[in-house]
Amino acid sequence: MSALPDRYCPTDGTRIPSASLTWCCPACRGPLDLDHHPTPAPLKSLTNRPGSLWRYAECLPLPRPDFTLGEGRTPLVPLTGDVSAKLDFLMPTLSFKDRGAVLLTALAAHLRPDLVVADSSGNAGTSVAAYCARAGLPCAVYVPDGTSPKKLEQIRAHGARVEPVTGGREAAARAARAAADGDGVFYASHVFNPYFLHGTKTYVHELWEDLGGRLPDVIVVPVGNGTLLLGAALAVAELHSAGLIDRRPALHAVQAAAVAPLARAWQQGADDVTEPVAVAPTLAEGIAIPAPPRARQILRAVRESGGAFHTVTEDQIRHAQLDLASQGLYVESTGVACWAATRESGPLGATLAGRSAVVPLCGAGLKSGLAAQG
Template sequence: MTHALPGYLCPEDGTRGDVRTAPWCCPLCGGPWDLDFAPDPAAPLEPAAGPPSLWRYAPALPLPGAFSVSLAEGHTPMVPLAERIHAKLDYLMPTLSFKDRGAVMLAELARRLGPERVIADSSGNAGTSVAAYCARAGLSCEVFVPEGTSVKKTEQMRAHGAAVRIVPGGREATAEAARAAADAPGVFYASHVFNPYFLHGTKTYVYEIWEALGGRLPDALVVPVGNGTLLLGAALAVEELARRGVRAPALIAVQAQAVSPLAAAFAAGAEDAEPVAQLPTLAEGIAIPAPPRARQILAAVRKSGGTFLTVPDDRLREAQRDLARRGLFVEPTAAACWAAVGPDAPGDPLQGRTAVLPLCGAGAKTGLA
């Protein structure tokens, strides 16, 4: 029931908001919400007894009661890539992207709130995920995408029944257009950046690793970072599992060299990131020049004892092809982590540590770079 839904909490100024009535961002600072929720570490967590989807971790999720929206998302396999490195195949999701983890949470939340329509903005994968899960939930959906978005991705959105609004300009212009529309009455803004329920969906990525490894985590989690939705979800899960006695791994964040505001801020010792130019890169999914959650991302990486790595397009291209030769066909963005820590990476970025990295999106969506 909606009255039991955890409320919003601004991490910057402490403002609170009721999920049923609050605006999509903090009304004081305009920043993204966090969620006033922490699972009980004493509550039994027995995923093997649950359904074959991310809802198997229901005791750790913020949506109480029975759920009705699912496409059996999650529970993706892990395979070895190299000595001490495993890949988690999150491109084997219903819409071929890890974004299904967050989209199913937003769709279930929206179903409970009953809006007239759902709006999302995306460079591709989040939009296809939201479109699919809105279709599953019987919700009207409109997705704003930047011009130049993969035709395969926009076709997928339309196939799910979503209206697609193509916005001139880049990712930031698209977000601005969607946020303007999100202020209209009767609209639920299914933002994978601003709505914290999305992060509580992506955190199941780490819960699945914990389950697959028999109740432990690797030394390091290597994560591609643009808006940081997977990394911040991972940080949530690491913190929650630490309360259950699980040793916390380092978070190694990977950005495209062409658009790397977070890596630059980390190297400078800054608490926030300065916006950078929107330059072209093969890793379009992480090419975010001004991430709204920059402060949280930087703090999470530092707290974990991790670091940032950047990869140029030539290494991205080769990493994508190398993974394909190993039987794993992913889009260029999904190859970023392998480019950063794989055998062709300069130096020894993992320093002998065990690691898991995600392969986040299928190559069928984009083709070879």
């Protein structure tokens, strides 16, 4: 295997060698970025490549592992004349998190730790557990109280140890990070480890290929920790720098109104989230993050793209889930947030007339069930 790229802290420039199990900047404890600046292959050269995200090999920081599950290349289907949906719930573990988890697990397999740990409200944990099972790596997943029983069942089925944590999503993250500081532990963090972002970016590489070498005018993304949005921004930058697109799409971010620290910072014109919001119950549990560690990067990416932030109510989420189900698509309540914002009755719908847009449907409805009426 060729040398892997180093990680570095985007705040103070501290560099982390590729072989290190260090999961954050030792100085500021912030998330890391990857010193990896690839050039995508032109469209015509993708013919006869694997029907998975590994077809974009030039853009990935690791070679394809032998435990791949064929992740990626999910269908793109129309919802309206202008809006299409990328069916990322049709991944091996039924969520888009497979895009990043396979990269994290490939890195862990290269480093051979004694234990892989992750924290998750469900989908990232199930994905990391599945790929660790394939790779033969021991895994523990820290989950908050109230995590969907179906997601816990899936994590356990893959052989991972479930570590329930009282106190919500942030408490689970703190517990996992404490464990990650132990010797021989690899932290499969979809927030702090940049390899995850270089997996999620393949979502946009696929859009570019699906649309014949172009991107839609607008890409709408649900945002909690922002890993799909930041991955999208990476891919857009790669394609634009290579001259494979001549314009960049606007990135529009969606949060649940109940837990919307980034949308609040956006409305205030702030560059960062300086204070976490109060945690409130929401159907969009997967994006209910009160203080995203990459908030500054997320806000900058949306601002530089010409996009904006939008919030949706619990009723809008319920109605959007039923609307998608009426079109044959059963999507979990977190995963319908973008459609809630983008459909005609949503906060973004009225501004999209005549503009092409794509929303991701990120998780299968069977993971959490039908949203209950309030």
